[in-house]
Amino acid sequence: xxxxxxxxxxxxxxxxxxxxxxxxxxxxxxxxxxxxxxxxxxxxxxxxxxxxxxxxxxxxxxxxxxxxxxxxxxxxxxxxxxxxxxxxxxxxxxxxxxxxxxxxxxxxxxxxxxxxxxxxxxxxxxxxxxxxxxxxxxxxxxxxxxxxxxxxxxxxxxxxxxxxxxxxxxxxxxxxxxxxxxxxxxxxxxxxxxxxxxxxxxxxxxxxxxxxxxxxxxxxxxxxxxxxxxxxxxxxxxxxxxxxxxxxxxxxxxxxxxxxxxxxxxxxxxxxxxxxxxxxxxxxxxxxxxxxxxxxxxxxxxxxxxxxxxxxxxxxxxxxxxxxxxxxxxxxxxxxxxxxxxxxxxxxxxxxxxxxxxxxxxxxxxxxxxxxxxxxxxxxxxxxxxxxxxxxxxxxxxxxxxxxxxxxxxxxxxxxxxxxxxxxxxxxxxxxxxxxxxxxxxxxxxxxxxxxxxxxxxxxxxxxxxxxxxxxxxxxxxxxxxxxxxxxxxxxxxxxxxxxxxxxxxxxxxxxxxxxxxxxxxxxxxxxxxxxxxxxxxx
Amino acid sequence: xxxxxxxxxxxxxxxxxxxxxxxxxxxxxxxxxxxxxxxxxxxxxxxxxxxxxxxxxxxxxxxxxxxxxxxxxxxxxxxxxxxxxxxxxxxxxxxxxxxxxxxxxxxxxxxxxxxxxxxxxxxxxxxxxxxxxxxxxxxxxxxxxxxxxxxxxxxxxxxxxxxxxxxxxxxxxxxxxxxxxxxxxxxxxxxxxxxxxxxxxxxxxxxxxxxxxxxxxxxxxxxxxxxxxxxxxxxxxxxxxxxxxxxxxxxxxxxxxxxxxxxxxxxxxxxxxxxxxxxxxxxxxxxxxxxxxxxxxxxxxxxxxxxxxxxxxxxxxxxxxxxxxxxxxxxxxxxxxxxxxxxxxxxxxxxxxxxxxxxxxxxxxxxxxxx
Numbered sequence: 001x002x003x004x005x006x007x008x009x010x011x012x013x014x015x016x017x018x019x020x021x022x023x024x025x026x027x028x029x030x031x032x033x034x035x036x037x038x039x040x041x042x043x044x045x046x047x048x049x050x051x052x053x054x055x056x057x058x059x060x061x062x063x064x065x066x067x068x069x070x071x072x073x074x075x076x077x078x079x080x081x082x083x084x085x086x087x088x089x090x091x092x093x094x095x096x097x098x099x100x101x102x103x104x105x106x107x108x109x110x111x112x113x114x115x116x117x118x119x120x121x122x123x124x125x126x127x128x129x130x131x132x133x134x135x136x137x138x139x140x141x142x143x144x145x146x147x148x149x150x151x152x153x154x155x156x157x158x159x160x161x162x163x164x165x166x167x168x169x170x171x172x173x174x175x176x177x178x179x180x181x182x183x184x185x186x187x188x189x190x191x192x193x194x195x196x197x198x199x200x201x202x203x204x205x206x207x208x209x210x211x212x213x214x215x216x217x218x219x220x221x222x223x224x225x226x227x228x229x230x231x232x233x234x235x236x237x238x239x240x241x242x243x244x245x246x247x248x249x250x251x252x253x254x255x256x257x258x259x260x261x262x263x264x265x266x267x268x269x270x271x272x273x274x275x276x277x278x279x280x281x282x283x284x285x286x287x288x289x290x291x292x293x294x295x296x297x298x299x300x301x302x303x304x305x306x307x308x309x310x311x312x313x314x315x316x317x318x319x320x321x322x323x324x325x326x327x328x329x330x331x332x333x334x335x336x337x338x339x340x341x342x343x344x345x346x347x348x349x350x351x352x353x354x355x356x357x358x359x360x361x362x363x364x365x366x367x368x369x370x371x372x373x374x375x376x377x378x379x380x381x382x383x384x385x386x387x388x389x390x391x392x393x394x395x396x397x398x399x400x401x402x403x404x405x406x407x408x409x410x411x412x413x414x415x416x417x418x419x420x421x422x423x424x425x426x427x428x429x430x431x432x433x434x435x436x437x438x439x440x441x442x443x444x445x446x447x448x449x450x451x452x453x454x455x456x457x458x459x460x461x462x463x464x465x466x467x468x469x470x471x472x473x474x475x476x477x478x479x480x481x482x483x484x485x486x487x488x489x490x491x492x493x494x495x496x497x498x499x500x501x502x503x504x505x506x507x508x509x510x511x512x513x514x515x516x517x518x519x520x521x522x523x524x525x526x527x528x529x530x531x532x533x534x535x536x537x538x539x
Numbered sequence: 540x541x542x543x544x545x546x547x548x549x550x551x552x553x554x555x556x557x558x559x560x561x562x563x564x565x566x567x568x569x570x571x572x573x574x575x576x577x578x579x580x581x582x583x584x585x586x587x588x589x590x591x592x593x594x595x596x597x598x599x600x601x602x603x604x605x606x607x608x609x610x611x612x613x614x615x616x617x618x619x620x621x622x623x624x625x626x627x628x629x630x631x632x633x634x635x636x637x638x639x640x641x642x643x644x645x646x647x648x649x650x651x652x653x654x655x656x657x658x659x660x661x662x663x664x665x666x667x668x669x670x671x672x673x674x675x676x677x678x679x680x681x682x683x684x685x686x687x688x689x690x691x692x693x694x695x696x697x698x699x700x701x702x703x704x705x706x707x708x709x710x711x712x713x714x715x716x717x718x719x720x721x722x723x724x725x726x727x728x729x730x731x732x733x734x735x736x737x738x739x740x741x742x743x744x745x746x747x748x749x750x751x752x753x754x755x756x757x758x759x760x761x762x763x764x765x766x767x768x769x770x771x772x773x774x775x776x777x778x779x780x781x782x783x784x785x786x787x788x789x790x791x792x793x794x795x796x797x798x799x800x801x802x803x804x805x806x807x808x809x810x811x812x813x814x815x816x817x818x819x820x821x822x823x824x825x826x827x828x829x830x831x832x833x834x835x836x837x838x839x840x841x842x843x844x845x846x847x848x849x850x851x852x853x854x855x856x857x858x859x860x861x862x863x864x865x866x867x868x869x870x871x872x873x874x875x876x877x878x879x880x881x882x883x884x885x886x887x888x889x890x891x892x893x894x895x896x897x898x899x900x901x902x903x904x905x906x907x908x909x910x
Contacts, residue, residue: 012811014800014820067687068862074855075688080812085688088809092690092831156815428812455816 024165033189034108041187048151061086065093083146091139101136170196183207206251210395214402232361234381238285245274270354277329287318333393409488446500452509484516551653564628580657581641597632600640635659636670638723655679661833665730678843683828685852698731709778714799729761744783
């Protein structure tokens with residue numbers, strides 16, 4: 001495990017992309033395949049079920065260090081990560097050896113022989129083993145062990161960096177490695193050897209293609225050149241997904257590489273009529289006939305464990321199909337998009353009401369498209385997608401051929417009334433804010449926002465919050481209403497579950513309005529008007 | 540338990556609008572607004588503020604104080620341990636071990652003794668006199684790192700880590716750009732590194748020159764240093780160590796050090812989240828404040844009846860001390876930084892993320908003021 005700990009250290013102690021790739025490549029060159037598979041599993045952000053509840057880890061730490069619970073909680077709120085917090089406390093409060101006294105077992109041995117078997121043990125046995133390891137490991141190894149015990153280990157590299165390191169080691173094309181890393185796999189040495197093997201591997205039926213992601217359009221649309229080289233589509237507001245029909249089976253993957261097949265039985269049903277070896281890329285939406293329902297409707301069924309008849313009727317799912325990646329088992333991704341589009345239209349013509357082709361918007365000039373884009377909010381879309389007609393379907397976020405041209409968000413001026421410390425990188429800083437608008441002479445909270453301020457602003461606000469706390473409710477501080485912020489959000493709906501009667505989507509801070517006092521903040525009537533007339537706020 | 544600061548145990552020291560005031564002595568300790576008589580614990584920016592009429596400082600602190608507060612200010616100085624009268628009180632300075640010349644202030648009146656610690660540490664530091672335990676009735680202690688997660692390795696261990704990092708970068712012909720506070724931390728690092736390998740030398744950002752010079756004039760052994768500004772334009776820094784204040788991070792100044800690996804030396808670096816959000820490659824844990832075990836140990840050592848934690852984790856430290864059987868109560872100095880309150884946060888920007896990380900503005904503001 002020491003090699004893995006060193007890899008983690010190297011990644012963690014540099015901010016440079018190339019240094020991270022180099023560190024991973026070094027590791028994969030020498031690691032036994034069994035270890036490499038586990039390392040990859042964690043590096044690519046895959047999760048196992050927690051082996052030890054965080055409460056147990058906490059209780060054993062308290063036992064070992066003789067510390068009181070409240071002191072643990074204070075410490076935790078500063079660290080923001082229970083694995084790290086326990087490691088720091090054990091190091092501070094008990095005598096941890098300077099040098100690791102555990103034999104250096106491989107990562108695979110740790111996982112298979114020590115950590116995975118914990119899940120089936122009683123609490124006293126678990127405790128005996130884990131505390132025993134803690135006593136013999138140095139501080140850094142305790143931290144690594146605690147992270148492994150938590151089942152999830154965010155290491156600070158993106159999947160694309162991991163793929164680049166593997167491409168370097170295996171001498172395979174980046175796109176090929178990215179593809180092989182997709183989907184569902186088990187961390188075994190055998191799997192790893194196939195991954196980096198120069199021979200074409202038999203992919204599992206369920207393996208999705210890497211998604212091609214559009215970049216935000218930050219320049220003038222006219223700079224894209226000739227309008228007739230571009231296809232425009234509405235940017236639907238749902239869940240990006242890939243539907244695979246191969247060998248009599250259907251798989252639906254979300255963009256986060258989560259297998260969500262079970263959540264969309266109507267799509268599975270509709271997919272039965274697709275030819276074998278079909279892969280579609282599209283947006284999961286709630287739709288009634290041709291009418292797209294608000295995202296909130298789809299969201300309702302996402303959270304459900306069981307999908308009853310009522311919810312299926314209330315929020316029927318459909319796939320707004322953008323692209324076709326495979327037909328009759330043939331990979332179409334290198335074909336020009338215009339070509340893929342005509343294949344797609346032919347395939348879906350008259351086939352089903354569950355699969356809709358995301359229609360291209362006819363336009364002659366950029367001016368005309370700019371006008372059309374103003375209808376976005378009325379159509380419940382986020383703006384327009386622009387795709388070069390000649391473009392291949394690439395892997396990951398590549399600039400140049402696919403652009404998302406989003407509409408300006410809705411905005412409102414609101415007052416900061418509560419703050420809470422963040423976690424991880426933002427632990428011990430007040431970064432989670434609650435905002436209110438005027439309801440008569442009272443301030444009514446309506447949105448939480450976590451992002452949008454610069455580090456400098458965060459620090460300044462944090463400092464202010466500490467000195468202007470009125471009350472503490474657990475981790476939440478109520479502060480003197482004083483600061484006004486312009487909040488932006490993508491959508492707004494009536495919501496009986498919220499105190500304000502309003503739910504906003506993707507709220508974030510646009511700017512700190514130093515020029516405004518709380519009297520200048522908006523009223524709840526302004527928000528209500530946005531629900532009633534969603535089209536008027538378009539910029 | 541409620542510690543009444545007025546009766547029956549009359550408070551010798553109590554915050555007012557100007558600072559920690561001593562009514563019987565007619566002076567303030569580390570005032571944030573100009574007063575007539577200012578007793579200063581140490582030269583960091585949030586403790587030593589300009590504008591007061593007469594400054595009372597420890598003799599060892601005098602050169603640094605003059606540099607920070609201006610040579611035109613009026614100073615009265617006393618060696619550590621020497622008693623002097625202010626109003627009805629007898630006052631003396633005692634080493635705090637924080638930076639060169641840093642002092643605890645002992646105040647005695649009618650047989651009662653109060654001690655204000657200022658910032659302090661118990662760990663060895665080759666650049667300043669070690670902390671001295673001063674027994675007292677009431678002890679006003681700092682509480683910057685008042686959480687059990689904060690425990691320091693000896694400074695020499697951290698210096699070894701820095702040396703190894705420097706050597707690794709040298710093998711790759713990279714500059715090692717180490718950020719730290721300009722007063723105290725920079726000199727301690729140069730001192731610790733000198734103890735390990737006196738044959739080396741380092742480069743300094745301009746903000747660190749006058750203070751490092753003063754340390755040297757006091758006979759403190761440190762690595763020899765060269766100002767970056769005095770090097771030729773063609774000078775290459777591959778394999779060299781350069782010290783700079785945090786305010787220089789991501790500034791244009793950094794352009795000279797192509798391919799540099801960056802590090803930051805501070806107690807906050809013990810926590811990974813703090814390391815990451817600062818955007819430095821490496822974090823080295825080195826603090827000039829007491830860690831958690833030393834805060835508790837020191838409170839016990841003073842044999843004080845009352846402990847008044849101030850500055851940082853005052854609530855946590857007070858609660859823990861009470862659990863341990865001490866009588867403790869936070870001494871919140873609310874008027875702190877109040878010029879910012881008036882302008883609704885639009886005042887003096889606190890740009891160093893560390894200020895917020897621990898709500899401890901001491902060292903950071905010092906570097907700001909100086910950079």
